Amino acid sequence: GNSVTQMEGPVTLSEEAFLTINCTYTATGYPSLFWYVQYPGEGLQLLLKATKADDKGSNKGFEATYRKETTSFHLEKGSVQVSDSAVYFCALSLLIQGAQKLVFGQGTRLTINP
Amino acid sequence: DSGVTQTPKHLITATGQRVTLRCSPRSGDLSVYWYQQSLDQGLQFLIQYYNGEERAKGNILERFSAQQFPDLHSELNLSSLELGDSALYFCASSVGHSGSTGELFFGEGSRLTVL
Numbered sequence: 001g002n003s004v005t006q007m008e009g010p011v012t013l014s015e016e017a018f019l020t021i022n023c024t025y026t027a028t029g030y031p032s033l034f035w036y037v038q039y040p041g042e043g044l045q046l047l048l049k050a051t052k053a054d055d056k057g058s059n060k061g062f063e064a065t066y067r068k069e070t071t072s073f074h075l076e077k078g079s080v081q082v083s084d085s086a087v088y089f090c091a092l093s094l095l096i097q098g099a100q101k102l103v104f105g106q107g108t109r110l111t112i113n114p
Numbered sequence: 115d116s117g118v119t120q121t122p123k124h125l126i127t128a129t130g131q132r133v134t135l136r137c138s139p140r141s142g143d144l145s146v147y148w149y150q151q152s153l154d155q156g157l158q159f160l161i162q163y164y165n166g167e168e169r170a171k172g173n174i175l176e177r178f179s180a181q182q183f184p185d186l187h188s189e190l191n192l193s194s195l196e197l198g199d200s201a202l203y204f205c206a207s208s209v210g211h212s213g214s215t216g217e218l219f220f221g222e223g224s225r226l227t228v229l
Contacts, residue, residue, distance in 0.1 A: 032216050032217075034216075034217065036218075036220075042222060043116065043118075043204055043220035043221055043222045043223050044157075044204070044206075044218075044220040045116065045220065046217055046218075046219075049217060089157065093216025093217075094216075095216075099145075099162065099164060099169040099170055100145065100208060100216040101170060101216075102147070102159075102216055102218055104156075104157050104159075106156045106157075107156050107157065
């Protein structure tokens with residue numbers, strides 16, 4: 001089946017540290033891949049996306065590269081800030097029987113300490 | 115602002131009661147999704163509608179039902195409420211057709227507390 005596995009949280013880092021949140025997927029087909037972020041008290045919002053192998057999505061200093069050979073889409077940021085504290089969700093999207101189906105990982109809670 | 119509007123933002127009710135959550139999708143989006151988010155179970159997909167028709171069903175209880183109306187807004191009905199139904203309920207919308215990449219736009223959620 002189609003699934004997304006994320007690095008278990010919570011993750012706690014100091015400001016300016018390097019961040020990696022691992023994400024791997026299994027899919028029957030060629031999915032699009034996404035990272036969504038949920039700040040405290042808010043809904044999810046798209047952080048970045050990649051629609052085909054070797055694409056790199058980037059936004060707000062975050063990056064993730066679609067690696068088909070390792071079925072991975074790891075999220076990275078070179079220097080995190082307190083304002084990056086949030087829950088991060090990795091997701092894939094596939095067209096199945098004419099409908100877009102989105103599958104989410106379980107989410108990784110990130111806390112950045114000053 | 116995602117363009118997806120959910121009402122009410124907060125709702126407190128008692129066990130056994132019934133509530134209706136409402137969602138207006140982004141202008142032009144045909145597909146609406148409902149998700150439940152609780153502390154211990156993460157984000158659970160409930161149901162998806164596309165242009166008024168049910169497209170996919172997830173872990174939606176029989177006590178819950180949803181519909182999408184001709185103007186594309188959607189309602190999620192929760193009945194015979196139990197304490198365990200307390201959660202954040204999110205609506206999301208997308209363009210929905212096969213040409214899209216599947217990106218979802220989420221509302222801010224409706225927080226349901228069952229006492």
